[in-house]
Amino acid sequence: MASRRPVGVDGPLFKQALLGSLNWLAANHEEVNRLNVFPVPDGDTGTNMLLTLQSAVEDIKESNAAEVSKIAKLASHGSLMGARGNSGVILSQIFRGFARAVEGKSSLTPRELAAAFEEAANAAYRAVNKPTEGTILTVAREAGRAATTAAGDVEASVPGVIAAAAAGARAAVLKTPSQLQILRDAGVVDAGGFGLQLIIEGMLKTVEESESFHIDTAATKPRAAQVAMDLPEGGWGYCTEFLIEGNGLDVDLIRGEIEALGNSVLVVGEPELVKVHVHTDDPTSVITLAGGFGKLLKLNVGDMSTQHKRILDSESAAGRPPRANGVGLVAVVAGSGLVDIFRGLGVDAIVEGGQTMNPSTQDMLNAVDGVPYDEVVLLPNNGNVILAASQVRGLTKKKVHVIETHSVPQGVAAVVAFRPERNGDDNAAAMKAEAARVQTIEVTHAVRDTRSNGLKVKKGDVIGLINDKLEFAGTDYAEVVNKALGKLGPDSFELVTVYRGQGASDDELANLESAIRSNFPGLEVEIQQGGQQHYPFILSVE
Amino acid sequence: MTGTRPFAVVTDSTADLPDEWRTRYGIEVVPLKVIFGNETFRDRVDITDEQFFRRLSTATKLPTTSAPSPGEFADVYRRLARDHDGCISIHLGAQLSATVQAAQIGAQAVDGFRVQVIDSETVTMPIAFLCKVAAESESLEAARAAVEERVPKCRVLALLDTLRYLEMGGRLSRAQAMIGTMLDVKPLLLVADREIKPVERVRTRSRAITRMVEFLRGELPVEHVAVMHAQAPEEAETIAAGLRRELPGQEIVIGEIGCVLGTHTGPRALGAVYIKK
Numbered sequence: 001m002a003s004r005r006p007v008g009v010d011g012p013l014f015k016q017a018l019l020g021s022l023n024w025l026a027a028n029h030e031e032v033n034r035l036n037v038f039p040v041p042d043g044d045t046g047t048n049m050l051l052t053l054q055s056a057v058e059d060i061k062e063s064n065a066a067e068v069s070k071i072a073k074l075a076s077h078g079s080l081m082g083a084r085g086n087s088g089v090i091l092s093q094i095f096r097g098f099a100r101a102v103e104g105k106s107s108l109t110p111r112e113l114a115a116a117f118e119e120a121a122n123a124a125y126r127a128v129n130k131p132t133e134g135t136i137l138t139v140a141r142e143a144g145r146a147a148t149t150a151a152g153d154v155e156a157s158v159p160g161v162i163a164a165a166a167a168g169a170r171a172a173v174l175k176t177p178s179q180l181q182i183l184r185d186a187g188v189v190d191a192g193g194f195g196l197q198l199i200i201e202g203m204l205k206t207v208e209e210s211e212s213f214h215i216d217t218a219a220t221k222p223r224a225a226q227v228a229m230d231l232p233e234g235g236w237g238y239c240t241e242f243l244i245e246g247n248g249l250d251v252d253l254i255r256g257e258i259e260a261l262g263n264s265v266l267v268v269g270e271p272e273l274v275k276v277h278v279h280t281d282d283p284t285s286v287i288t289l290a291g292g293f294g295k296l297l298k299l300n301v302g303d304m305s306t307q308h309k310r311i312l313d314s315e316s317a318a319g320r321p322p323r324a325n326g327v328g329l330v331a332v333v334a335g336s337g338l339v340d341i342f343r344g345l346g347v348d349a350i351v352e353g354g355q356t357m358n359p360s361t362q363d364m365l366n367a368v369d370g371v372p373y374d375e376v377v378l379l380p381n382n383g384n385v386i387l388a389a390s391q392v393r394g395l396t397k398k399k400v401h402v403i404e405t406h407s408v409p410q411g412v413a414a415v416v417a418f419r420p421e422r423n424g425d426d427n428a429a430a431m432k433a434e435a436a437r438v439q440t441i442e443v444t445h446a447v448r449d450t451r452s453n454g455l456k457v458k459k460g461d462v463i464g465l466i467n468d469k470l471e472f473a474g475t476d477y478a479e480v481v482n483k484a485l486g487k488l489g490p491d492s493f494e495l496v497t498v499y500r501g502q503g504a505s506d507d508e509l510a511n512l513e514s515a516i517r518s519n520f521p522g523l524e525v526e527i528q529q530g531g532q533q534h535y536p537f538i539l540s541v542e
Numbered sequence: 543m544t545g546t547r548p549f550a551v552v553t554d555s556t557a558d559l560p561d562e563w564r565t566r567y568g569i570e571v572v573p574l575k576v577i578f579g580n581e582t583f584r585d586r587v588d589i590t591d592e593q594f595f596r597r598l599s600t601a602t603k604l605p606t607t608s609a610p611s612p613g614e615f616a617d618v619y620r621r622l623a624r625d626h627d628g629c630i631s632i633h634l635g636a637q638l639s640a641t642v643q644a645a646q647i648g649a650q651a652v653d654g655f656r657v658q659v660i661d662s663e664t665v666t667m668p669i670a671f672l673c674k675v676a677a678e679s680e681s682l683e684a685a686r687a688a689v690e691e692r693v694p695k696c697r698v699l700a701l702l703d704t705l706r707y708l709e710m711g712g713r714l715s716r717a718q719a720m721i722g723t724m725l726d727v728k729p730l731l732l733v734a735d736r737e738i739k740p741v742e743r744v745r746t747r748s749r750a751i752t753r754m755v756e757f758l759r760g761e762l763p764v765e766h767v768a769v770m771h772a773q774a775p776e777e778a779e780t781i782a783a784g785l786r787r788e789l790p791g792q793e794i795v796i797g798e799i800g801c802v803l804g805t806h807t808g809p810r811a812l813g814a815v816y817i818k819k
Contacts, residue, residue: 341724345743416727416743494746497725524746526726542746 008107009158011065013207017162018057018075020206021199025050028198035191045191048085048358048384053199055082055360056095062243062297063273067106072099080391081365085358087192089387090124090136092361094196097123110161114151117165118144128387134179136192142172143200162204169197185451240283240301244274246294254293261286327424328373331411332359332381332389335532338408338499345415348373354382354408355534361391368392368400375399375424377431381411383468401428406468407440408499408530409540439493440467441484441539443477445503477508477537478515488541490520497540499530504537512537549682550622550629554610554641555585557632557669558770558797567677572618574634574641574802578605585801594801595773595809604707607802609634609641615648619657628656630676630685635663637736658686660693663736667797667815668696671766695818698733699741699757700770701750703810705729708738730754747812751777754814755784763819767792770813772799777812785814 009017025032025046032046056079065071076099079092101119102108108116121140125131146168147161176190177183183190240262244254248271262280274293280286283301290296329347333339334354342350349367353359368376376398380389383406393400401424405411417434418427442465446457452470457463464472464480472483485496496516500509509527516525530538552570553559559571573584576594578601583589589597598605615631622629631649636642642661649657662669672689679685702708728750730742741757744750758764767785771778775796782794799811 337724344724345727412725413745416725416745419742421741494748497745528725542749 007158008109009068009113010107011063011067011071013158014068014071015060015063015065017203017206018053018060018071021202022050022053022057024202024205025053025195025198029195032191032195032198035188035194044356045085045087046195048088049091049192049195049199051360052079052083052085052088052091055079055362056092058082059243059275062245065272068108069099069102069105072102075099080395081360081362083361083388083391085384086387087136087195088358089361089391090127090140090192091196091199092391093124093127094120094140097121108158110156110158111151113158114144114147114161114165117147117161120144132180134176134183134193135190136196138176138179139169139172139190139193139196143169143196146171159204159207162200162207166197166200166204169193169200173197182452185453187450238280238283238301239277240280240286241275241277242287242290242299243297244276244290244294245272245297246274247272249274249293254290257289258286261289323373323420325420325423325427326373326375327420327427328368328371328376329379329415329418330364330367330371330376331379331415332364332385333408333411335499335501335530337529337531339531341412341528341530342415345412346418346420347379347415353385354532355384358382358384358388361388361395364389365392365395368398369396373398375401377401377403377414377418377424377428379403379405379411379414381405381408383407399424401425403428403431403435405435407442408532408538409438409440409497409542410435412497412540413438413542437542439488439541441465441481441488441537441541442468442535443480443484443537443539444535446473476511477504478512481512481537481539482515482519484539485516485520485523485541490523493523493541495524495526495540495542496520497526497528497542499528499532499538499540501530501532501534501536501538503534508536547677548627549685550626551673551677551685552618552622552629552631552645553669553673554633555587555800556634556639556641556665556802557673558666558800558803559670559673560795560797563670563674567674569673569677570618570622570629572610572614572645574610574639575608576605576801576805577608579603583801589801591798591800591804592773594804598804599809605805607639607805609639609644612644612647612651615645616651617648619649619652619655623652623655626655628658628682630658630660630682630689632660632662632669632672632676632689634665634669635733635736636661637663638665656682658682660686660689662696663693664696664733665698666770666799666803666813667768667795668698668766668817670797671768671815671817672696674766692817694735696734696815697761697818698770698813698815699754700731700733700807700811700813701728701744701747701754702731702807703728703747704808707808708806730757747777751781751784751812754781754812755788758785758814758816759788761816761818762788764789764792764816765819767814767816768795768797770797770799770811770815772804772807772809772811774810774812781812781814 029046029050033044056075058078059074060071076095079095083089083092097120098116101116121144124137124140131137143165147165150161150164173189173193176193251274254274258278262278278286330349331342331347332351332353333342334352339350348371351359351363351367378389378400380386386404390402403414405414414431414435417430446459446461446463448459450457455473457473461473462477462480463470464484466484472480474480555571555573573587576583631645633641633645645659662672675688676685679688727743729740730753731738732741742753744753769778769782778796782796785794
């Protein structure tokens with residue numbers, strides 16, 4: 001048995017290990033989703049991590065690289081592009097740290113593997129402004145420490161190191177409620193940490209069995225990879241993507257030749273497998289050229305004007321006079337009414353998404369690159385989207401300002417403060433300041449029983465959050481909103497804007513409006529159709 | 543004073559000239575007209591500001607406005623020709639109204655009287671300030687020079703409670719105002735360089751007032767400052783107080799927006815007006 005065990009982690013083994021991770025996470029991600037701290041419909045951590053991991057392994061599936069470094073690099077790139085939600089972004093940073101640690105190595109000894117786990121955790125810590133213990137970060141670090149301890153053993157083996165990492169992760173996950181009050185109150189372990197535990201366990205299963213799992217292609221269907229776009233002046237052209245399989249492929253040479261035929265060129269890979277992405281008006285020439293280097297796989301030519309319909313304003317930025325300051329606006333918004341409001345205020349491109357549907361870094365990158373401006377202000381409008389949005393900065397040639405808007409009202413306040421004749425830096429500062437002035441009340445129903453912030457909440461209760469913090473629970477909307485407005489202190493505010501969601505009836509809206517008017521006669525009340533899901537009412541107080 | 547000065551000063555009712563200045567400097571004011579249905583009122587002659595805004599708020603159909611006729615200008619010039627060598631006639635911006643044109647045609651009808659018509663390119667009290675500058679000049683030539691030098695420096699920074707009136711009057715589109723059709727966003731509009739352009743958007747009046755004062759800070763140095771309001775004296779006083787803190791020693795006049803301008807601004811409009819140095 002011991003002789004069959006792998007002695008080092010090379011490319012093929014790491015590839016199999018990651019596919020094993022994907023399989024195991026795919027099988028269990030619903031369990032991760034259920035570990036929701038807040039009793040609100042939320043961006044599902046398990047789904048976000050799964051989608052991020054799918055993106056990480058997408059290109060790996062086609063690669064036969066012998067070196068672990070090459071597989072790690074593909075995983076790092078893929079996860080970065082597909083990162084969704086905060087856990088997804090941190091996972092992408094874990095892959096990035098791992099890839100850096102194994103750079104230039106064809107195979108890892110148990111000790112090198114442990115060091116790479118540790119470096120992966122360090123990279124994740126560095127990526128977060130204020131690292132919080134009791135989260136995926138802690139789990140990554142404890143896994144790395146456990147791996148290092150195991151690697152110090154004279155009989156250390158690769159499966160032994162991974163097994164130690166998995167055990168370290170498991171122990172760390174179980175301890176998360178003791179580190180974070182919100183987990184303790186909710187009676188759950190940290191979802192992101194648990195997701196990482198599953199990923200390492202998936203690796204362990206593969207490595208122990210030393211054979212690949214059957215990958216359920218339906219569950220792991222790769223998303224079409226798209227990479228940074230700088231759009232041609234003349235038109236959208238065709239987004240052309242494929243892999244070249246061959247022997248001794250010269251990546252730099254291929255890049256040089258492709259660059260002559262289009263823009264937004266991305267050519268990455270290894271002598272056996274090169275990934276090509278280009279925007280061109282003449283896909284045929286690109287394909288003919290590339291065909292001369294090797295066999296083409298996964299050829300995908302998309303008409304970008306069609307692709308962009310999904311993300312771009314139907315009235316389109318093209319229909320407007322160009323903005324004097326050359327700064328574009330991109331916002332993450334869900335709900336037909338809210339989309340119209342943001343468009344009406346001058347947002348150039350909308351990325352559909354928000355609370356339960358966190359867009360990926362790639363989705364936001366496409367929108368940023370799709371607007372006809374070299375400088376872009378990006379509004380995530382949700383706490384779970386901010387981290388993924390901030391990754392866009394490193395992936396495009398454009399100058400991107402990410403205004404950390406946690407809610408729709410903050411996003412609206414930021415957009416309202418935008419001035420087309422003011423430069424991007426000054427606009428970003430003004431938008432940030434205005435967003436911070438607005439208070440957000442979100443009203444929804446508890447999705448399960450919980451205790452949070454000292455409140456006992458039963459499934460189905462109406463709950464009110466002020467600036468993302470659960471503050472009140474009750475039986476009807478007006479009651480919860482009254483309490484929330486009372487807590488904010490209505491005397492310091494002038495205007496309440498009510499964004500009505502899909503779940504609110506006409507009667508409920510009328511009741512809420514009259515309750516606010518009679519209890520807070522000094523406040524102006526404006527009703528808007530938001531059309532958002534999950535939150536019958538979102539209120540902006542300013 | 544009119545007797546001692548060889549030239550007269552003429553303006554129109556949209557200058558929102560304070561009564562006190564009108565008396566002190568002997569400035570002639572030609573009224574524009576406000577038309578409700580088939581009733582025509584001469585601005586501030588047949589209708590007071592208060593009556594007008596009360597009627598505006600209940601009117602089912604918005605009133606329209608019209609410039610004085612060339613004949614009305616000719617009558618005024620003819621009368622002034624009796625005891626003046628000439629006059630300077632300073633009016634509402636030609637980009638907004640036909641008043642300047644009517645004055646020019648009216649002037650041609652009066653032989654032997656020199657009328658210097660000035661397109662102020664602006665609205666409301668900057669015109670009154672220009673009249674004051676003219677009235678304090680030694681000669682018609684000097685008045686013309688002093689006024690023409692200041693025309694490009696006149697600014698009106700306005701907050702409209704709603705854009706409904708301006709839009710219906712065809713003076714500004716929502717796109718120009720940089721506001722969507724959905725949300726109630728209040729633009730701060732700047733009248734400068736013969737244009738009405740939005741310089742800021744806000745959602746609450748108190749924010750707008752803060753922004754107005756901040757905007758003016760960036761416009762210093764200024765001469766002649768006034769705060770205008772359409773039936774919102776308390777908020778005007780708040781702006782004036784803010785401006786006094788920014789501009790110690792500067793006289794801040796509070797003026798009222800009259801009927802014709804009010805037709806386009808609607809009630810509760812606020813403005814800070816000034817001439818840049």
